[in-house]
Amino acid sequence: MRPNRSVGIVGWGAYVPRYRITSKELARAWGKDWKKYAARIMVEEKSVPGIDEDTFTIAYEAARNAIRRARVDPSEIKAVFVGTESKPYAVKPTATMLAEALMIGGEDRLTLGADFEFACKAGSEAMQAVIGLVGSRMIDYGLAVGADTAQGAPGDALEYTASAGGAAFVIGPEDKSVAKIIGTCSYVTDTPDFWRRQLAKYPTHTSGFTGGPAYFTHIINASKRLMEELGTTPKDYDYVVFHQPNGKFPLKVAKMLGFTEEQVKPGLITPLIGNTYSASSLIGLAAVLDIAKPGERILVTSFGSGAGSDSFHIEVSDKIEEVRNCVPQVMDFVKRKVYVDYAIYSRNRRMIRMPAGSGDY
Amino acid sequence: MWAYKLNIPSHWRLLSERYRLVGGYCENCGYKMFPRQKVCPKCRSENVKAVELPKRGKVITYTIVQTPPRGFEYYTPYALAIIELEDGTRVFGQLTDIDPSDVQEGLEVEMTIRKVRVSGESGAIAYAYKFRPLLERE
Amino acid sequence: MQKPIIAGVGFTKISAHWKSSLKDLASEAALKALNDAGNPEIKAIVVGNMMSGIINGQENLGSLVAESIGLQGVPSVKVEAACASGAAAVMWACLSVLSGIFESVLVVGVEKMTDVTDNEDMSSALATAADYDYEVFFGATFPSLNAMIMRSYAEKYNLSPEDFGHLPILMHKNAVDVAHAQLRFPITMEGYLNSPVISDPLKLYDSAPIGDGAAALVITSRDGAGNLDHAVEIAGFGSATDTLATYRREDITSLMAAKLATKRALSMAALEPKDFDIVQIHDAFSVIGYLNLEALGIVEKGKAHKFIASGDADRSGALPVNPEGGLKARGHPVGATGVYQIAELALQLSDRAGPSQIENPNVGVAMNIGGTGANVIVHVLRRIE
Numbered sequence: 001m002r003p004n005r006s007v008g009i010v011g012w013g014a015y016v017p018r019y020r021i022t023s024k025e026l027a028r029a030w031g032k033d034w035k036k037y038a039a040r041i042m043v044e045e046k047s048v049p050g051i052d053e054d055t056f057t058i059a060y061e062a063a064r065n066a067i068r069r070a071r072v073d074p075s076e077i078k079a080v081f082v083g084t085e086s087k088p089y090a091v092k093p094t095a096t097m098l099a100e101a102l103m104i105g106g107e108d109r110l111t112l113g114a115d116f117e118f119a120c121k122a123g124s125e126a127m128q129a130v131i132g133l134v135g136s137r138m139i140d141y142g143l144a145v146g147a148d149t150a151q152g153a154p155g156d157a158l159e160y161t162a163s164a165g166g167a168a169f170v171i172g173p174e175d176k177s178v179a180k181i182i183g184t185c186s187y188v189t190d191t192p193d194f195w196r197r198q199l200a201k202y203p204t205h206t207s208g209f210t211g212g213p214a215y216f217t218h219i220i221n222a223s224k225r226l227m228e229e230l231g232t233t234p235k236d237y238d239y240v241v242f243h244q245p246n247g248k249f250p251l252k253v254a255k256m257l258g259f260t261e262e263q264v265k266p267g268l269i270t271p272l273i274g275n276t277y278s279a280s281s282l283i284g285l286a287a288v289l290d291i292a293k294p295g296e297r298i299l300v301t302s303f304g305s306g307a308g309s310d311s312f313h314i315e316v317s318d319k320i321e322e323v324r325n326c327v328p329q330v331m332d333f334v335k336r337k338v339y340v341d342y343a344i345y346s347r348n349r350r351m352i353r354m355p356a357g358s359g360d361y
Numbered sequence: 362m363w364a365y366k367l368n369i370p371s372h373w374r375l376l377s378e379r380y381r382l383v384g385g386y387c388e389n390c391g392y393k394m395f396p397r398q399k400v401c402p403k404c405r406s407e408n409v410k411a412v413e414l415p416k417r418g419k420v421i422t423y424t425i426v427q428t429p430p431r432g433f434e435y436y437t438p439y440a441l442a443i444i445e446l447e448d449g450t451r452v453f454g455q456l457t458d459i460d461p462s463d464v465q466e467g468l469e470v471e472m473t474i475r476k477v478r479v480s481g482e483s484g485a486i487a488y489a490y491k492f493r494p495l496l497e498r499e
Numbered sequence: 500m501q502k503p504i505i506a507g508v509g510f511t512k513i514s515a516h517w518k519s520s521l522k523d524l525a526s527e528a529a530l531k532a533l534n535d536a537g538n539p540e541i542k543a544i545v546v547g548n549m550m551s552g553i554i555n556g557q558e559n560l561g562s563l564v565a566e567s568i569g570l571q572g573v574p575s576v577k578v579e580a581a582c583a584s585g586a587a588a589v590m591w592a593c594l595s596v597l598s599g600i601f602e603s604v605l606v607v608g609v610e611k612m613t614d615v616t617d618n619e620d621m622s623s624a625l626a627t628a629a630d631y632d633y634e635v636f637f638g639a640t641f642p643s644l645n646a647m648i649m650r651s652y653a654e655k656y657n658l659s660p661e662d663f664g665h666l667p668i669l670m671h672k673n674a675v676d677v678a679h680a681q682l683r684f685p686i687t688m689e690g691y692l693n694s695p696v697i698s699d700p701l702k703l704y705d706s707a708p709i710g711d712g713a714a715a716l717v718i719t720s721r722d723g724a725g726n727l728d729h730a731v732e733i734a735g736f737g738s739a740t741d742t743l744a745t746y747r748r749e750d751i752t753s754l755m756a757a758k759l760a761t762k763r764a765l766s767m768a769a770l771e772p773k774d775f776d777i778v779q780i781h782d783a784f785s786v787i788g789y790l791n792l793e794a795l796g797i798v799e800k801g802k803a804h805k806f807i808a809s810g811d812a813d814r815s816g817a818l819p820v821n822p823e824g825g826l827k828a829r830g831h832p833v834g835a836t837g838v839y840q841i842a843e844l845a846l847q848l849s850d851r852a853g854p855s856q857i858e859n860p861n862v863g864v865a866m867n868i869g870g871t872g873a874n875v876i877v878h879v880l881r882r883i884e
Contacts, residue, residue, distance in 0.1 A: 056488060336497070360432070425698065430635070431619040443647060443751070
């Protein structure tokens with residue numbers, strides 16, 4: 001898929017909460033042998049939202065950074081899409097709150113706004129929607145955000161990875177951009193690997209099914225198809241970023257597709273902060289943009305359970321140097337950390353509830 | 362006791378202040394204020410315009426709340442501070458992303474938006490400005 | 500100008516009155532005051548109260564109090580100025596008497612606090628004295644705002660934690676033999692320093708307790724006061740406001756409204772600070788007590804702790820401060836406090852204060868503060884020779 005008008009990333013921004021819990025602490029809380037159980041998924045620690053953080057506040061921080069980098073007046077941004085699987089409100093858009101907070105659409109508030117859900121790929125599909133709008137000249141600038149405070153059930157395997165973070169991209173005409181989006185390709189099938197029913201607090205996953213039929217199949221299909229359409233091969237890319245449910249899968253799928261570890265490593269952030277779900281591959285992309293040189297090429301492929309993948313071919317332009325250092329980079333957030341134990345983790349995530357009539361009154 | 366129940370219409374009316382720190386600028390004497398008042402407290406001019414205030418500032422004074430009011434139990438202990446923004450305007454709010462023992466006068470902070478109150482499992486969430494230490498590269 | 504007269508006083512003990520309602524307390528104090536005044540015909544009632552709506556679910560206290568003492572038919576309203584509600588009621592009673600329209604006015608200050616049994620709920624109720632939209636919404640409690648003032652004051656004038664302990668220690672010492680006081684036990688510096696932190700750096704022992712109480716006065720014109728035996732003159736009163744929110748003040752370490760109110764009260768009384776023989780300060784928190792002393796013109800800025808530590812403020816000192824124990828130890832049933840202060844002064848100035856009586860005072864001053872200094876009312880009382 002290629003837009004009529006050439007489009008690109010005008011600004012990018014990320015945000016990761018300051019708190020971390022180690023997988024050793026999680027294993028301790030549930031009496032698991034860390035080496036045998038948790039070490040294999042290659043996530044040393046994961047980010048934990050502060051007690052006053054949620055997907056909106058994370059999206060706000062990431063989007064503010066993206067807009068600062070974009071150097072675009074928010075009134076010129078005419079679409080705001082938030083991809084998430086942890087909406088603060090099941091019904092009430094996060095996008096409208098973001099528009100209000102950042103004056104997107106200006107005083108008139110003439111902007112599109114919507115929340116997208118597609119498990120971990122809701123953020124990349126938000127990007128595709130903006131690419132379409134800008135590419136068709138319906139708007140000049142749009143904001144796409146992937147943000148989550150992912151929920152893993154207490155004691156469940158997902159608890160070792162489900163973390164919190166966000167990444168945001170202002171997308172606009174290519175001539176204003178720091179990285180051109182050459183093309184994108186999506187692939188979806190009905191695959192019951194992971195879901196969360198309407199009123200369920202935590203997701204359910206079909207263990208063992210999440211790899212082969214889900215993650216690998218979709219990432220490989222979308223990535224291959226995109227490269228076929230554009231006539232590229234893994235060697236044509238300086239970086240490749242895949243969705244990162246753990247530290248292991250991205251390296252494995254890279255190998256399956258013919259990429260090297262060196263191409264994957266700069267954008268592999270999950271081992272440091274866990275799986276930020278809708279933000280996972282997008283934080284990886286942001287981390288690559290933080291260091292990429294003009295002319296370098298990036299392949300990004302997200303994955304969302306249920307299931308599908310969006311693949312993007314991105315080429316970095318000269319303008320990137322001007323904005324690289326004007327807001328905190330992904331690694332700045334990775335380094336900013338305070339460890340919490342399982343008790344504080346449970347409190348921050350409100351897994352421990354205060355009695356009725358107190359607390360969240 | 363209903364004093365601590367979230368007043369939704371009031372919160373909604375104040376969103377531009379709570380999300381964006383919109384204050385007042387007196388076009389007569391140049392004084393900036395938060396919140397915007399109908400009459401300038403300095404010169405009593407009624408020519409006070411809405412203006413978005415700077416998002417950065419420093420801690421003038423602070424306290425650490427150990428005994429919270431209703432609705433703030435989860436957040437305790439938390440720091441409250443008077444912040445002087447870059448343009449000299451003063452605002453009051455919570456500090457976040459900081460250990461109480463690290464708060465000090467002169468600390469440089471930036472406004473962010475955080476949850477201030479959550480009305481139970483099904484009620485509205487009140488987001489508003491809080492201040493956190495400046496990050497690397499800010 | 501003929502000054503209003505305090506013809507009678509009455510009050511309850513301050514305590515957790517589990518068995519008494521707001522109405523019971525108000526009527527007890529009112530009947531005592533009426534009796535003390537020789538039961539003159541009351542032409543109007545002013546009730547001082549801060550939180551009845553929020554903590555007792557009862558407003559319209561004017562009607563409630565009038566009916567409770569069989570005075571239905573008499574005009575009666577509640578006035579509110581946060582913790583200064585009591586003095587506000589006295590001031591409006593004075594204005595009523597001075598207007599010549601009401602010859603004798605009953606003032607009742609009352610607060611029934613212990614109907615609220617959770618600290619969090621009490622915190623929320625008391626915080627209504629601050630700016631809801633710009634302070635309380637963000638989790639400010641009333642002690643937290645005063646804690647910021649305390650920190651700034653300590654920094655500015657280089658006060659140590661001990662320096663703030665002198666006032667509560669003196670207040671507890673004074674209250675030991677005061678029958679109506681709530682906290683009748685002495686505290687030590689060690690006890691003060693080790694008391695729990697409520698809102699850093701403010702400690703539990705910096706803070707007035709929560710209690711129930713009511714105090715009442717009969718205020719009349721000189722002509723209306725039959726028996727002048729124990730009557731005391733209200734020589735002057737003054738009132739002023741400041742910003743509702745603490746952060747909006749240019750200098751949070753001084754009480755602008757308290758200075759203005761003092762100036763106005765002294766001007767009306769044609770007196771000066773040096774004329775004070777006894778002082779009632781609003782020591783809801785230690786630092787606020789100190790700021791009161793500065794605003795009253797008694798001490799220089801940053802020197803209040805030395806004045807208290809010197810012994811000059813003791814009952815036998817040069818200028819006794821809160822001989823009944825003040826808000827800290829006599830107690831602080833919020834909307835009643837201002838009336839207690841003036842009632843205690845009236846007893847002192849008519850030599851009826853019992854164990855807390857100081858020697859032959861002629862002029863006394865009471866400062867009552869609403870919010871963190873947002874609303875201040877000062878009364879100057881004088882002995883009638």
